[in-house]
Amino acid sequence: MNGIVVVGTGQAGFQLGASLRENGYAGPVTLVGDEPGLPYGRPPLSKAYLLGKTDAAGLALRPDAYFAEHRLTIRAGERAVAIDRAARRLLLASGEALAYDHLVLATGSRNRPLPVPGADLAGVHQLRTLADADALKAALAEARAVAVVGAGFIGLEFAAICAQKGCPVTVIEGLDRPLARSVSPAMAALIETSHVRAGTRFLFGRAVSGLIGPDRVRAVALAEGHEVAADLVLVGIGILPNDDLARAAGLRVENGVAVDAMLATEDAAISAIGDCASVPSPHAGGARVRIESVQNAVDGARCVAARLAGRPAAFTAVPWFWSDQGPLKLQIAGLCQPHDRAVRRGDPESGSVSVFCYRAGRLAGVESLNRPADHMIARRLLQTGRSPTPEQAADPGFDLKALALG
Numbered sequence: 001m002n003g004i005v006v007v008g009t010g011q012a013g014f015q016l017g018a019s020l021r022e023n024g025y026a027g028p029v030t031l032v033g034d035e036p037g038l039p040y041g042r043p044p045l046s047k048a049y050l051l052g053k054t055d056a057a058g059l060a061l062r063p064d065a066y067f068a069e070h071r072l073t074i075r076a077g078e079r080a081v082a083i084d085r086a087a088r089r090l091l092l093a094s095g096e097a098l099a100y101d102h103l104v105l106a107t108g109s110r111n112r113p114l115p116v117p118g119a120d121l122a123g124v125h126q127l128r129t130l131a132d133a134d135a136l137k138a139a140l141a142e143a144r145a146v147a148v149v150g151a152g153f154i155g156l157e158f159a160a161i162c163a164q165k166g167c168p169v170t171v172i173e174g175l176d177r178p179l180a181r182s183v184s185p186a187m188a189a190l191i192e193t194s195h196v197r198a199g200t201r202f203l204f205g206r207a208v209s210g211l212i213g214p215d216r217v218r219a220v221a222l223a224e225g226h227e228v229a230a231d232l233v234l235v236g237i238g239i240l241p242n243d244d245l246a247r248a249a250g251l252r253v254e255n256g257v258a259v260d261a262m263l264a265t266e267d268a269a270i271s272a273i274g275d276c277a278s279v280p281s282p283h284a285g286g287a288r289v290r291i292e293s294v295q296n297a298v299d300g301a302r303c304v305a306a307r308l309a310g311r312p313a314a315f316t317a318v319p320w321f322w323s324d325q326g327p328l329k330l331q332i333a334g335l336c337q338p339h340d341r342a343v344r345r346g347d348p349e350s351g352s353v354s355v356f357c358y359r360a361g362r363l364a365g366v367e368s369l370n371r372p373a374d375h376m377i378a379r380r381l382l383q384t385g386r387s388p389t390p391e392q393a394a395d396p397g398f399d400l401k402a403l404a405l406g
């Protein structure tokens, strides 16, 4: 028996190993990861870790002893370079080949590069790994003015930290609002207001044409000629799925490794989970989605582990996500985009509000700001398929919890 080989020791790869053992799988499990060290969680990298509220040990997904106790072999610092599907072998950069009965691709994603001159200057950072966070943290301690390119989750979380540390920060975004692809315009407006109150400056609708050095960055050049002075620049313009191994092995790739409702590729011996997987989702009317979240990585891993342990079931978990930005705790349940109607529950002035997003008359997702009870109710509503009317959702007197619990 060759057992199960996993490419990736991130959130999804780790969970796959852990869930295989929870499901009673007794065969060999090997996780190959190109980062050094044992599996760790990324969310604190743009939050508590940068603030110095947790250290590297605090990021660990399990203590060191867990892996030996559960017979999970971690091959850290090893890169997988090819899949020999005919022979069912994974080839490593070292030249070694690992035979598998089943291969799980949990390769995650990488930062989208900023395609302008100067993007490789000293002082220009991205944030994906612990090593990135260490470099960014050291740079922030010395920085006098920060520019963030991209008003996505990572950019906004970092901007909130700069503001908390009293460092002037400008967020430059090509679209007309923050989180334009991720949240409703109503929620984006609330988030923008909070950041502005904390001292963050936004420049919307601006394209970055270059980063100006000569050796270290000193400014960000905008397409219309304006410059934003900065000695630290964080580029946070999204991520790309690590699907090259799958593509080179002849597997279907469609904005990520294409899998079916069971998270299996067209090769019955290969599955894909987490950020790298493109999945037909019942929460998107069966359309393919590629979700970048801890929940998606964890629940996808649980789904595949159950199947490999003999209990197959489709992946139907309700997507959910969170982002902490200074005083804001944003939580999203379901897939809100696209939606054709949105109603608010709660008073925006109170700082605690939810936006209920509807698609074709049914609840598609709920964005909650500092309103965790709504978030939990929303997950339950979406799981059970119970959809309040927009009027009910907007009515503070309507008992959503009772509806959710049926």
Ligand code: FAD
Pocket (backbone or CB within 6 Å): 007, 008, 009, 010, 011, 012, 013, 032, 033, 034, 035, 041, 042, 043, 044, 045, 046, 078, 079, 080, 081, 106, 107, 108, 109, 127, 128, 129, 154, 242, 245, 273, 274, 275, 276, 291, 292, 293, 294, 295, 297, 320, 321, 322, 323, 324
């Ligand atoms: P990853 O965790 O990226 O793991 C993939 C691993 O595979 C990596 O270590 C990679 O180096 C390795 N790998 C890739 N190719 C190979 C290869 N060929 N050979 C060997 N190894 C390989 N999500 C939330 O829900 N809430 C949050 O608040 C949140 N905050 C975040 C903050 C930051 C700074 C970042 C970067 C992400 C955040 N996320 C958050 C997203 C979340 O962390 C990811 O969705 C999750 O890590 C995805 O897990 P994964 O296992 O698919 O990928």
